[in-house]
Amino acid sequence: MDWPRLSSVTFEHPAWLALAFVTGALALGAGALVRRQPGAVRAFAGPMRVAALALVGLALASPVVDEPREERFDPAGVWVLRLAGPWQPVRGQSWFSEEPQVFAARVRNALALGHPPTMVEIHSTEEISARDACALVRALNVPCVAVLAPRALEARDAWLGQWLAPASLAPGEAFDGSLSLAGTSQVRLRFAVNGQEVEVREVQAPEQVAFPRAELPPGRHILTSELVGRDGTVVQRVGHVVRVGAPPRLMALGFDEVAFTRLARLAPSFTRSRVEPRTLTSAMLRECEVVVMPVSAGVSLTSSQSRDLARFVANGGGLFVTGDGAAGTNRAYLDTGFRELLPVRLLEQRQEKPPDPPIEEEIGKAEVAAVSILFVIDRSGSMDTAIGTGSTRWRIAVEAVKQALAKLDPWDRAGVLSFTLSREWRPAPKVIAPFDRELIARDLLSLKGDRNFEAGFNTDIYGAVSEALDVAEKEKSAVKVVVVLTDGADKDDPGGKVRNHRELAIRAMSKGINIVALGIGDGFIGEAPDVRAARRVIQNLATKPEFAKIANDAESARSAPVIFVNAVEFAYKAYDDEMQRRERERQKRPVETPKDPRLDVLEGRFALTLTPVGSQLLGMRDLPEPRPRLLRYARCQLRQEAALALGLASDERGEAQPVALAVSSFGLGRVAFWSSGLDPSSLGDVASWAEWPRLAAQALRYLTPREDPQPRLFGRATTGGIGVLDPIEGARYGLRTERGETPLELKDGRLVAREGTLEEGAAEVIEALGSERRVLGDVWLTLEAPPDSAQRVQVEPDGRSPLQPRSPDVTVRREKALAPVIWALALMLALMPLERLIRRRS
Known part of the structure; x- marks a missing residue:
């Protein structure tokens, strides 16, 4: 029990302390009025009585100590568990020879204390024991690799072990990797890149040998390290393959030559190309990662080009729109799809009277795909019934889905809903890549039929189609088609009522969704009540009479893939018809020049402000003083789903903070809007600000597509x-x-x-x-x-990175200050008899 620092002591009940002092003062005053005691007695006994009461108050006030405590997490070093076989120690590693369970407990205790190893290596001559021990360590969320150690090793041997190096690099990033050298002797290592020798080095084993740092151009590179013997022969060769990514591709849409040159200085790490808006195609968009355009170029975009741009962003691309040319841009001439992409709503010029009218943007979902097709497939046990020779109803249905998916264009979407009494998406609607078609088909073929029945049925067609319509309504596509395939009738309502499937068709037509229904198998032959009910389901689900198909024999059942492919072709024909209809409506609209056609562009000196979002996105804590000022910006309003990265100081009360840089997500991609231009006449102080090129480049890098993980390890x-x-x-x-x-x-x-x-x-x-x-x-x-070789091989790699130190977590722990309380009570017990003894002896 230590005496606490006075600066760290506080009181839980300070009122008791004040009460004790008041009581002591009153007692002292009362004692002073009593004249029976001599003055010397009153001088000694009074203060002692007050001190005793004060000590009682101190104890009742419950002094406590606030002690800040730091919980650190500082992984250090590599721990090696040697199960069997020889092992040569490497500097910086701690090795243990114990049972795997005991070692796992050691690692667990180190984690609890905040000092675990950065990673663990398990060395053994037995592969199974190494893997089992590695699994124990990985269960604690610590990176671990299992390594087969050599079974026979001479003291003079040395050998090259595993690499610690990245498999991919960003453009311009230098390669920083190393490999382990085990053993005890001094050896010669020869390093080469793509077969060209870069360095020969004498190294004393054991050592973690750094590969010579090299800046590699984009492409695939082979790095080798050779262990050279005394006679010059290569004793051992190990290698590593690294890929350096190509610079991201940037398309400058609608910039003139001068503006394009200015943009090149802001995006030096991008491969740049310049395109005129009228020539923009979806194929061009697939060849780039980021599109930069002035808002004035949006006037030249057609509705089809705006949809292509929206699909480009929704599938992972980036769009950066600047305020260049905003003063001469008419908002009414900007396509709705383009306006809905932006993270802001553009405002027109202010009028003196009346004041700014409310914003009248067309509310709607921007289309990210031309077509969305949802396949609703019956997977009841009866779908395994053979049709003809060598096939089943289910195999025909899977082949139909596979052929229909092959007809989809890039960026268009599809999903497959298998159903019985329950429903499962395999997969949910998404963009179907070429390699996905076979994967989806194989996944469907592996799906087992369901033979669970409820009231004599094991298919819930109504529920499956209703769910498909719910999902289709949320799809951001111009044309939506639901294709249904079943081999029997639907189950009744829980109350025993026959379901009205026509309600689903009416609901679909009201939302612009078409339903193609296909019945397959002999469950549609005859005039039995259940057969007539099955045919009625198909006829009522179809949104058009020609969309109801029955394939009740082997020959017509094999034509199911043709029906599915025709459904896809119908979707694209419907898309073309829809685009023509929209174009005709657009041409019918009277062309009138609005009274106030231009976007509102304000001129002056507007200081930039940094928001928390901008601090994280741009990697800076604060703006310099005096703050850089823009001379011109396009007035706009931040959308609810967008984030403000850079704002502008505003003197007007009651108005939202003006927007300088806004960002938002759209599908898998991102969009940014810079309300000023890129020319010096708009940027003002920002053009000469030293940090401006870096901030612009950082904003463009933020828009580049996020990398996909490696599909296999x-x-x-x-x-x-x-x-x-x-x-x-x-x-x-x-x-x-x-x-x-x-x-x-x-x-x-x-x-x-x-x-x-x-x-x-x-x-x-x-x-x-x-x-x-x-x-x-x-x-x-x-x-x-x-x-019996001295070469170690890694049998259980771990793709996780070694543990890294974390910032300490500071917590404040409040404890009772027992030492002051005990001393206070002890002094009080000592003072009270003394005070009484003094009074009695007087």
Whole structure:
């Protein structure tokens, strides 16, 4: 029990302390009036009585101590658990030789204390024991790799181990990687990039050897490290493949040559191209990542081009709109789809009387796709019934979906809803990439039929179509089609009433959605009540008589894929008709020049202000003083779903903060609006501000598409085979090298050569599914080490990064200050007898 610092002591009940002092003062005053005691007694006994009462008050006031405590998380070093076999220590590593459960408890305790290892290595000669121990450590959320240690190792040996290096780099980023060198001797290492020697170095093992830093151009690069023997021969060679991404591509839409040159200075890390608005196509948009355009260029965009731009952003692209040319731009001539993309509402010039009218933007969802098609497929047990020879109703339905998906254009959307009494999206509506078609088909084929019945039925057609319509209404597409396939009648309502499927068709037509209904199988043959009910379901669901199809024999059932493909073709024809209708309506509108046609552009000197969003987005804490000022900006209003990054100081009360830079998300992409221009006459002080080019470049980088994760992860890669995690059953694999492509086969989770072994060196793993092919990733194949070799191989990689230190968490803990209370009571107990003794002896 330590005496606390007085500065850290407070009181829980300070009122008791004040009461004790008041009581003591009154007692002292009362004692002073008593003249029976001599003056010396009153001089000693009175203060002692007051002190005793004050000490009682101090104890009752409950002094407490506020102690700030820091909880730190400082991972340090690599811990190595050696289960079996020899192991040469490496500097900076802590090694243990104990049971895996005991080691896991050690790691758990280190986590609780805030000093865990950055990562863990499990070394063993037995692969199974290494994997099991690694699983215990990973369960604690600590990165761990299992490494097969050599079974026989001489003291003079040295060998190269695993790489610690990135697999990809951003443009202009220098490669920073290393690899471990184990052993005890001094060796010579030779480093090369793409076969060109860059450095030869003498290194004393053990050591974590840094690869020479190099700035690599965009593309694929092979980095090798060779262990050179005394006679100059290569004892061991290890490699690493890294890809450097190409600079993001920027399209300058509607800028003249001078403005394009000015933009180039703000985006030096982008590959830039200049395009006129009238020539813009969807194919051009697929060749870039970010589009920069002045708001005046929006006048030249047609409705079709605005939709293409919206689909481009919704699928991950970035759009940056500036206020250049706003003074001469008529808002009425900007397409609605383009205006709805912006994170702001543009305002027209102010009028003296009456004041600014309320904003009249057309409220609607911007279309991000031309067509959305939803397939609603019956997966009851009866769909496994054979049709003809060699096929079933379900296989025909899956093939129909697959062929229909192949007809979709890029950026258009589709989804598949399988149903019985329950419903499941496989997948939910999304943009269908070429490789997705075969994956969706395989996923549907793996779906087992449901044979659970309720009141004699195991299909809920009404509920499935109703859910599909709910989803279709939320789709931002110009044309929406629902295709239904079933092989029987629908179940009744829980109350026993027959459902009115025509209500669904009427609801769909009111929302501009078409339903194509297809009945398949012999459940539609005859005049039995259930057969007539099944036919009535198909006829009532279809939004047009020609959309109701019955395939009740083997020959007509095999034509189901044709019906699905025709539904897709109808969707695109309906889209073309819709676009023509909109164009005719637009041409019928009277062309009148508004009284006040231009956007409102204010001139003056407007100081920038930084918001919390802007601080995070632009990477700066505050603006310099005096703050940079704009000379001109287009007046606009921030939309509810947008965020303000940079604002402008306003002297007008009651108005929202003027917008300088606003950002918002749209689908998978992002949009930014800079209300001023990029020319010096609009930027003012900002043009000469040293931070302006960096801020503009940072805003453009924010708009670039986010990278997708690697679709597959590879484990141990040697000439004997490649470990692949989560392989696709039935897919074909190959290995592409400079000498050509070698077919691989999947055995026990590893891709191995059909004959012999693979060739040492860098290669690409190819995955093929149906007619689609893609590159899974790069690997370096090392020589298969014999059992008594000194070469270690990693068998259980971990894709997670090593643990990193975190800022300390400061908490304040309040505890009772027992020492002051005990001392106060002890002094009080000592003073009271003394005071009484003094009075009695007087």
